[in-house]
Structures are given as C-alpha cells and as structure tokens.
Amino acid sequence: MTESTTTPSWLVGTGKISMDESAKAPRKPFRFWLNRDSKSKIIFLSDGSDVPCIWEHQVKLRRKGKDDWNNYFTCLEASQGTCPLCAYAEEFEMYWKQQVQLYSIIELKPYRSKKTNKDVPYSRKILTAKKATSEILMRKYAGRLDANSTLRGACFEVYRGTDPKSASVGTDFEFKTMVDLSKLPKEDILPFDLNLFAPDRLLMTRVVERLMRGDLSGGLTHSSDTSGGINPQDLISGGVSEDDVGDFVIDYGDPQGNEEPHDLAIQL
Numbered sequence: 278m279t280e281s282t283t284t285p286s287w288l289v290g291t292g293k294i295s296m297d298e299s300a301k302a303p304r305k306p307f308r309f310w311l312n313r314d315s316k317s318k319i320i321f322l323s324d325g326s327d328v329p330c331i332w333e334h335q336v337k338l339r340r341k342g343k344d345d346w347n348n349y350f351t352c353l354e355a356s357q358g359t360c361p362l363c364a365y366a367e368e369f370e371m372y373w374k375q376q377v378q379l380y381s382i383i384e385l386k387p388y389r390s391k392k393t394n395k396d397v398p399y400s401r402k403i404l405t406a407k408k409a410t411s412e413i414l415m416r417k418y419a420g421r422l423d424a425n426s427t428l429r430g431a432c433f434e435v436y437r438g439t440d441p442k443s444a445s446v447g448t449d450f451e452f453k454t455m456v457d458l459s460k461l462p463k464e465d466i467l468p469f470d471l472n473l474f475a476p477d478r479l480l481m482t483r484v485v486e487r488l489m490r491g492d493l494s495g496g497l498t499h500s501s502d503t504s505g506g507i508n509p510q511d512l513i514s515g516g517v518s519e520d521d522v523g524d525f526v527i528d529y530g531d532p533q534g535n536e537e538p539h540d541l542a543i544q545l
C-alpha cells in the first residue's frame with residue numbers, strides 16, 4: 278500500500294497539479310516530535326516503499342509574543358517555477374528550504390479530546406524525516422522486508438537523544454512488533470492525503486508580505502539574530518502577530534500531554 282499512485286508536482290519528482298489558490302487550506306496533520314531525552318511508541322501507516330518527499334520552508338512567526346517556528350510551507354518552485362519564500366530566502370538569506378520525507382504514523386500516546394472530553398489512546402501524525410532520519414528509516418524498512426513485511430503496521434519505540442541538535446522526530450528507532458492495523462477504525466489507519474501538503478501560493482505570498490512589513494517596521498527578526506539594534510519591544514508589537522496572520526497560520530501544536538503511552542486495544 279502506498280500513499281498515492283500519482284506524483285503531485287510539488288513532490289520531488291515530475292508532473293503537474295492544478296491548484297485553486299483561493300481554496301482555504303485544510304487543517305494540517307499534527308507533526309510527530311519528541312522532547313529531548315524522551316521516548317514514545319509509534320506505528321507506521323506508510324509502508325516505506327514509496328515515501329513522498331517534498332521541499333518545505335520553515336518560517337518563524339511571532340504568535341502571542343513568542344517566536345513560533347511551527348510554520349511549514351511546501352515550496353512552490355518545483356511545480357510553478359517561482360516561490361515567494363524562495364525569493365525571500367534568496368534576498369534575506371533566511372528560511373531556506375529543506376527536503377523531507379513524509380511518513381504517516383500513529384503515535385501511541387493518549388490525549389484528552391477537547392471535543393468529547395475523553396481520553397483518546399493514540400493519534401495519527403506525520404513524521405517528517407530529514408536526511409539522517411530518512412536513512413535510518415530506510416534501513417528499518419529494509420529490515421522489515423527481510424522479515425517479509427513492510428513498515429506498515431510496524432511498531433517502534435522511538436527515542437530522542439539529549440543533543441539539542443538531535444532530530445526532533447527521534448534518533449533511535451527500535452523495532453518492537455508488528456501490529457494488526459485491521460483492529461483499528463479504517464479512518465485511523467490510512468496514510469495522510471498528500472493534498473494536505475500541497476503548496477499554497479496565496480498563503481505564502483501573504484506570509485512574505487507580513488515578513489516584509491515586519492522588516493520595514495523593524496518588528497521582525499529572524500532565527501537567532503537579535504543584533505542590529507532591534508528594540509525587543511518592537512518584536513512584540515511589530516511584525517507578524519497572530520491576528521495578522523489569522524487563518525493561515527497553521528497550528529501544529531501538540532494536543533497531547535506527556536504521559537507514557539498506554540497499551541490500547543492493540544496488544545504490543
């Protein structure tokens with residue numbers, strides 16, 4: 278089973294996709310990440326054979342007076358030749374894009390649903406693997422093939438090391454067991470629809486406009502650059518505020534607490 282039988286143009290690859298720029302972006306999947314020196318259990322929904330890969334920009338926006346790096350935008354260059362964030366990156370030497378693979382997973386970590394006020398034992402998330410992680414996962418996939426299976430349904434304990442620069446999706450993946458996914462609801466075991474990652478020119482254009490406006494007012498800084506006489510107060514009052522960006526800031530916040538995962542209906 279693979280994520281898609283077609284290759285959208287914004288994937289690293291070929292092809293074209295038509296885009297309705299006025300369409301409101303659907304809510305993005307939560308991203309899997311770990312605190313340093315912590316672990317979690319995940320089950321792969323992607324089988325590992327044909328993992329989609331995209332270029333994406335990660336942009337810092339200010340929300341509620343805080344720097345928020347959880348803003349990811351799929352690059353437009355591959356599909357449309359030009360990309361507002363590539364142009365911004367070129368001009369201001371920041372927000373370069375990087376290539377990531379998109380693995381759909383289930384994280385076995387309970388959280389309290391705001392809708393139902395009940396504990397939900399697991400959640401579907403996207404694991405974005407940069408180069409080092411993707412190499413690890415390709416080896417894990419090869420290991421699963423040797424065992425006559427794939428990554429799909431494979432449960433791993435994932436640990437993230439203490440190094441601040443360690444991959445936030447974990448540095449160690451220890452295979453635990455294969456899980457019978459058919460015991461879970463159908464909607465919970467599908468890999469994510471790749472269209473959720475389709476680039477959005479209108480959105481990116483608006484983000485860049487805000488970034489530019491922030492720069493003009495001295496209100497927005499980038500990465501760790503706090504030099505250059507920028508008044509910290511400007512950082513809060515100027516630049517991109519949550520209200521400014523409104524709908525198009527994508528909330529990748531983690532809905533979950535820090536409890537150890539408990540064993541669900543799935544026997545591990």
Ligand SMILES: [Zn+2]
Pocket residue numbers: 334351352353354360361362363364374
């Ligand atoms: Zn770009």
